[in-house]
Amino acid sequence: MDGSELLVIGGRSGVGKSSVANALHALLRDADVRHAVIEGDALDLAWPPPWEHRLSMRNLAAVWANYRELGYHRLVYTNTVSVLEADELAAAMGDGPRISGVLLTxxxxxxxxRLAGRESGDELAAHVERSARAARRLHADAPAWMPRVATDGRTPTEIARTIAELVGWVSADHPGPAAR
Structure with missing residues (x-):
């Protein structure tokens, strides 16, 4: 493989980004496709939020450098707004990756x-409101080239298979060595 690849998975809270990323990891692992998965929220989860310092991008640069040194070339990156920040994420990786992505809906x-299954009370209400606001923003601002993949009524494994085939990391008839 010549260069790195960045797959961003974005979408509103509760759409299934983490579940799909975990299922995609299992699918790629089983197909022996070398990759790393990074949950973007973990790169700047702090109080007060360090967003104005772009800490998530700085941390991505540091973490990806470690993966890259070990021979990884494919990164699956999940975050609500990752589909809006794909170019910046690619720049943070520092090695000019080919960018692909999906917006989960x-x-x-x-x-x-889904949110009611993990939140309650005032936190649930706040998450529902933020999720709806994010959905409107992502619908309006995500690049036109970015495929939209619905998660309603589908398992994370089904969605992961769809995404892996969309980006060419596995194929329907041969999921393994050609995608390494």
């Missing part, structure tokens, strides 16, 4: 039910 009632 789901109906409000599906997302609300």
């Amino acid at each position: 789901a109906a409000d009632e599906v997302v609300d039910a």
Whole structure:
């Protein structure tokens, strides 16, 4: 493989980004496709939020350098707005990756039910409101080239397979060595 590849998976809270990333990891592992998965939220989860310092990008640069040194060339990166920041994420990687991505979508009632399974009370209400606001922003601002993949009524494994085939890391008839 000549260069790195960056796959961004974005979408509103409750759409299934983490579940899909975990299923994609399992699919790629089973197909022996070398890759790394980074949850973007973990790169700057602090209080007060360090967003104005672009800490997530600085941390991505440091973490990816370690993966790259060990021979990794494919990165799966999940974060709500990653589809809006793909160029900046690629720049932080520092090695000119080919960028691909997907915007995960789901109906409000599906997302609300998922969020209710992990939040409660005032936190649930706040997450539902932020998720709806993010959905509107992502719908309006995500690049036109970015495929939209609905998660309603589908398992994370089904969605992961769709994404892996979309980006060419596995194929329907031969999931392994050609994608290494």
